[in-house]
Amino acid sequence: MASAIRAGARLRRAVQSEELSGLPAALRDELREAVASKDSLVPFNLLRRLHSGLREAGSPLFLHELLRDSDIALPEVPVQPRDMNHGTLAEFGRQVRSVKAVVITIFNFFVTVVAAFACTYLGSQYVFVETAARVLSAVIVASVVGLAELYVMVRTIEGDLGKL
Known part of the structure; x- marks a missing residue:
């Protein structure tokens, strides 16, 4: 089951610029770390806090606008190799x-x-x-x-x- 998204260009731009300056510093730092991490995976719980932070700060930005070009990160499903001689x-x-x-x-x-x-x-x-x-x-x-x-x-x- 998916539990994160791959940050798109719009979310990266917002995190690196001052668009999210109304958010608490701890949330901004956590977003920067997530976007800078390998594969730019942002967990859903962080997105929920971002959404709440945007509403509390009265920001004109909407979460769906920030996530417009992001992708849901689906985990790899391990495929078992077939054994043709089994029984x-x-x-x-x-x-x-x-x-x-x-x-x-x-x-x-x-x-x-x-x-x-x-x-x-x-x-x-x-x-x-x-x-x-x-x-x-x-x-x-x-x-x-x-x-x-x-x-x-x-x-x-x-x-x-x-x-x-």
């Missing part, structure tokens, strides 16, 4: 195992639901004579088994995500 094969293997586990879980879900439907459909022939009743009972049992499977899967995934 390439290990990361790929871990991702393959993760995808494999998800595919097996989904396959297991469908096999369980189909098996529940088939067992109920075949077993209900001893209870119901009509096909519609057999299909309806098989759908109900397959739905209950599917919901139970989903509940167990969600609880497992929730537990796995909690460990991350």
Whole structure:
């Protein structure tokens, strides 16, 4: 985050000339040091005091006029060098195992639901004579088994995500 500006020509001229003579001497000296420093960086807190000093002194100068050609000094953001060999094969293997586990879980879900439907459909022939009743009972049992499977899967995934 920016915390200073690079003094422009207008601010330098004002500090070096007598335009800021109405300000307290300590503030003028601090401004001279900041403008004369490396990169001419003037911190924001010094600019706030300059603004207050200009208002108290009744100066015809405005802070925005002094800062017209100044620039905000943004800090350099360090860029981390990329490491192309970091965990390439290990990361790929871990991702393959993760995808494999998800595919097996989904396959297991469908096999369980189909098996529940088939067992109920075949077993209900001893209870119901009509096909519609057999299909309806098989759908109900397959739905209950599917919901139970989903509940167990969600609880497992929730537990796995909690460990991350």
